[in-house]
Structures are given as structure tokens and as C-alpha cells.
Amino acid sequence: MVHWSTHGRWVASMLLVAGAMGGRAVAQGTPTAGAxxxxxxxxxxxxxxxxxxxxxxxxTAAGAITAGDREHTAMNAAAxxxxxxxxxxxDSSKYEALCKAAxxxxxxxEFEPDAKVRQGRFATALRYARRAVAVNPAGAExxxxxARALGRAALAVGGxxxxxxxxxxxxxxxxxxxxxxxxxxxxxxMGLWNAEVMRLSGIERFIAxxxxxxxxxxxxxxxxAVRYMEAAVAHDPERIIHHLDLGKIYADIGQTxxxxxxxxxxxxxxxxxxxDSHYKQDAERRLARR
Numbered sequence: 001m002v003h004w005s006t007h008g009r010w011v012a013s014m015l016l017v018a019g020a021m022g023g024r025a026v027a028q029g030t031p032t033a034g035a036x037x038x039x040x041x042x043x044x045x046x047x048x049x050x051x052x053x054x055x056x057x058x059x060t061a062a063g064a065i066t067a068g069d070r071e072h073t074a075m076n077a078a079a080x081x082x083x084x085x086x087x088x089x090x091d092s093s094k095y096e097a098l099c100k101a102a103x104x105x106x107x108x109x110e111f112e113p114d115a116k117v118r119q120g121r122f123a124t125a126l127r128y129a130r131r132a133v134a135v136n137p138a139g140a141e142x143x144x145x146x147a148r149a150l151g152r153a154a155l156a157v158g159g160x161x162x163x164x165x166x167x168x169x170x171x172x173x174x175x176x177x178x179x180x181x182x183x184x185x186x187x188x189x190m191g192l193w194n195a196e197v198m199r200l201s202g203i204e205r206f207i208a209x210x211x212x213x214x215x216x217x218x219x220x221x222x223x224x225a226v227r228y229m230e231a232a233v234a235h236d237p238e239r240i241i242h243h244l245d246l247g248k249i250y251a252d253i254g255q256t257x258x259x260x261x262x263x264x265x266x267x268x269x270x271x272x273x274x275x276d277s278h279y280k281q282d283a284e285r286r287l288a289r290r
Contacts, residue, residue, distance in 0.1 A: 058083075061091035068100060077107045077274045088128075095139060098132035101125075102145040106152055107274045119156050125149035140180035147172035147189050163214040169193065170216065184236035188245065191229030194220040195249050225249050240266050240276045244283055251286070263287050 058064045068083030081104035087097035102125040109121025126149035132142035147169045154165035170193055176186035197205070197220035208214035229246045236242055247262030266283035269276075 058086070059090075061087040061094045061097060064090060065094070065097050065100070068097075068104075072100070072104070072274075075271075075274045077104045080104045081108060092131075093135050095132055095136045095142065098128045098135065099139075099141045099145050102128040102132065102149055106145075106148055109152060110275065111278060119153070122149055122152035122156075126153050138179055140176040140183045140186065143172045143176040143179065144183060144185045144189070147176065148185065151189075163208065166193075166214065167216055182231075182235045184232045184239065184242065187228050187232035187235065188242055191225050191227075191232060191249065192245055194222070194225035194228065195245075195252065198222050198225060199252065222249075222253050226253070238269070238272065240269055240271070240273065240279045243269070244279045247283070247286070260287065 058067055064083050064087035068080045068087065071077075071080035071083060081101060084097045084101035084104060087094055088101060091097070105121045105125035105128065109118045109125070112118040112121060126146065129142060129145035129149045132139070133146055136142055150165050150169050150172065154162050154169075157165065169189065173186045173189040173193065176183050177190070180186070197217045200208070200217075205217060208217050226246075226249055229242065229249055232239075232242045233246055243262045243265045247259045247266070250256075250259035250262060263283040263286050266280055267287065269280075271277055271280065
């Protein structure tokens, strides 16, 4: 009998799909353009953090968001999160601030070595993202950030619950695409969702589909992985992480020349997002092996 402890690694891998890419920045209540991906370290943070002290910083939510945007552009994720949380403290229904706070919290947690701090970051991100969807159910960005945060939060739960998380990740990404068919982050989520399912062994897919209630995994294909990820690159060609993960998919299906081209683009593109240095190092290692 094959146990989850032996073959559960695929879920951890699959549930990373939403964590690696950032969403678009949003104007109040609606998606617009550009955002961050990846993450690093920092203490766990929530709406009740010191950043949410309404006596400090800008006196309006819009001003706090502007301050956060400056820090985000400067790749100072912790400071950006503090400003967005301050905006939320000033106006708890501010969709833009909720989405951006979710983005920065995942960024800060993704490479955090302390598991407790890391999970705290992801829980904070998921809380903000769900609040964003509650404020604006029709907004693509909120649904995308739920999918992204779920992908990270799911790593701390067990087998069957991870299957449920995988289902919700897919559903939230598709909800984002229903609202905005060109949303690069949601396209990226769906590309990696398909790729990670296809990276499973036959027995792993059988267990997931038939024993753990993951029948939806049967919809995955390499064709869809390529289609979604190429679309993410087409709609957001400056984002390093899109090229990195498209290169990985090309490598998986034996298109070595295309894979190298994507990895080289990652290496050659200047860092612009909080964790681009990590992605560039990954691409360099992959090029060195080929």
C-alpha cells in the first residue's frame, strides 16, 4: 500500500504554484498593472501590528497606500506591508490596501527560514486576501491573492486538506480569470497548477484522484501548462518569475533550447521585484547544469 507520507510531496510542490508569482497592482476596487512576487524574512504581521497605528505615518488611507507603493518599488517589502496595514487601519474596506498587504505578506514569508514566522505571514496574507474578496467579489486581484496565499498556507496542513486547498487554488485562479482573462498572476497559477499535476508519477495521480478526492487533477495537461504560462509571459513580459517557470515547463517537456532561452532572459533581466535575486540565482544554476 502506498502511503501519503511517501507520495505526498507532490501536493507540497503543487501548492507552491500560487506562492511564487505576484499579482497586478490595483487601483481602488479594480485591477490595474504590476506587482511583486517571491518573498523573504520578517516577523509575523497582521492588521494589529505597530504599522496599523493611525497616529503614525500618512493621515489618509490613500496616502498610506502611496507610501507603501514607494516602498514596494524600492523592494522594501516589510516597510511596504507596514504602510498598507496602516491604510487598512484607517479604512478597513480599502480593497487596494488589502490586496497589496496580502501580496507583501506572502513576499515576506516565502523564503523565511523560521517555520512559525513563515506560516504566520501566509496566514496574514490569506486573511487580507479573503477580506479583499469580501469587499469586492468581482475583482480579479482579490481572488488571485486568495489563490496565492492558499498555496503557501496549505503547506502546513495534511494530505486530504491539501487536496481541498488545491481545488480552491484552482477555483480562485479561474475566478480571477473570469474577471480579467489577461491577469498574469492568475495565468501563472493555472500554468503551474497544470505543470505540477503532470509532474506526478502515475501512482501519485491515481492516489490523489481516487483515494484522496482529487478528481479535478484529471483535467491537467502539459498543453494547458504551456498555454497558460506562455500567456502569463505575453501579458507581463518584464516579470522574471514568469520566464523562470516557463523555462522549467519547457525543460520538463524536452524543449531544451526554449528552456535555456527563458533561463537566460531571467539572468539578463535586471532585478525589479523583491525576490528577483532568488529567481536569477535559480536560473543561473539551471543554465550551469545544461
